[in-house]
Amino acid sequence: MRPDTADTPQFSPRQNEVLEQALRLLVEGGDKALTTSGLARAASCSKESLYKWFGDRDGVLAAMIAYQASKVRTADRSGEKLTEQLLKQHLEQFGRDLLEVLGGDVSLALNRLAIGQTSRDGSKLGKLLVEHGRRQIDRRAMALMDAGKRAGLLRFENADAAYHTFYGLIVSDLHVRMLLGEPGLKDNSRQAERAVEAFLALHGVEQKTADALRVSAGR
């Protein structure tokens, strides 16, 4: 991983405006609705400008991903002294945020777009999406893992593996199901709580007998 300096090319305000419209079109009508003509009309710009700014249609798609990622800034409030309660709260907050992000209109639309194009573009968009979209959230999670371990509240050999375990407990197959059109959960908080409970039973330092979580079942 490179030290990632300011790697956001950033676009002009006018271009951001256009990309915003592009996202709207994508969310509303999916891949097919995002035509160059349609975008030009919706954004009140000329097709020529689109091609000048973004090169071609794929360039627009890539720019949309970069733009959307640039909007997400996770405020990590590290530096606090972690207590068990605090760690639990942060983990639950992370779970709620993750579920909310993954279930968001724009995220789903962009993921659908990238997945739909994976077969024919050598997963260029997919790579972009994973890198740009995931980096923030991954960083936050890893910071939490490390902080928990340093505070003696979490135990694991491999922070990455622990994080993926946590991720699986939170999301399970929900992401794919939402991508396939199913509605999200009614209660993200509940799901986050259960995931944290299980995660702490696996990697927490306090020996919960893992019985507590068995009574909290119900999907």
Add this chain to the structure above:
Amino acid sequence: MRPDTADTPQFSPRQNEVLEQALRLLVEGGDKALTTSGLARAASCSKESLYKWFGDRDGVLAAMIAYQASKVRTADRSGEKLTEQLLKQHLEQFGRDLLEVLGGDVSLALNRLAIGQTSRDGSKLGKLLVEHGRRQIDRRAMALMDAGKRAGLLRFENADAAYHTFYGLIVSDLHVRMLLGEPGLKDNSRQAERAVEAFLALHGVEQKTADALRVSAGR
């Protein structure tokens, strides 16, 4: 859930042949490569026949899903008397099979197709895919859960929730990443073993201190 009687409309041998070619085209070139003309050429049939058999292009896609699902038959060898070792083996086998299925060419291609179309068809294909594709595997998993509980080897309140926990431990975000073009794991077995270990720590009856699994980390 309805008792699902023989609900496979089933197609003629000739039609299966055509659907096989359709799957091949889809796997090789994705959505865009699966044109009616291309399929007719590849399968040596006329477009008119395609439209007579499947109605329209969407009909072909739906038929492909039904056809692919009809090929998968999981042999559930229930009836054995479960021991702890046997349960563990079955769980691990399930995990391996699940990872293999999800990472398979055809599965990925069909999921990409359905996800790509979700925005513009009201998730008709997505529903089809979840129902047809998932039913077998879900049934097998739930049978395992129930058997484990009846044998006194597993503890949970809600079998469905326990299954989803297990699923999340096995798959995590791997499915979505593969859909986005990342290569699969090098070692599915290892992943399955770790998932089972964690699952048993959460829902197994024997009180593992949950320390054992911490040494098995490494992704």
Add this chain to the structure above:
DNA sequence: CCTCTCAGGTACCGTACGGTACGGTTCTGG
């Protein structure tokens, strides 16, 4: 031998998209 049905091959049509070219308009800098 005749006929009817089914399916393959081909040509065709309308449409809609990606991409380009051009004329007109506004903004900027000197």
Add this chain to the structure above:
DNA sequence: CCAGAACCGTACCGTACGGTACCTGAGAGG
């Protein structure tokens, strides 16, 4: 005031797709 750039709107082009129509050949049944 003027020159140049940037940009909008529109018209245009080639292409490729979904879907339809027509013709041909091969069997099936009488």
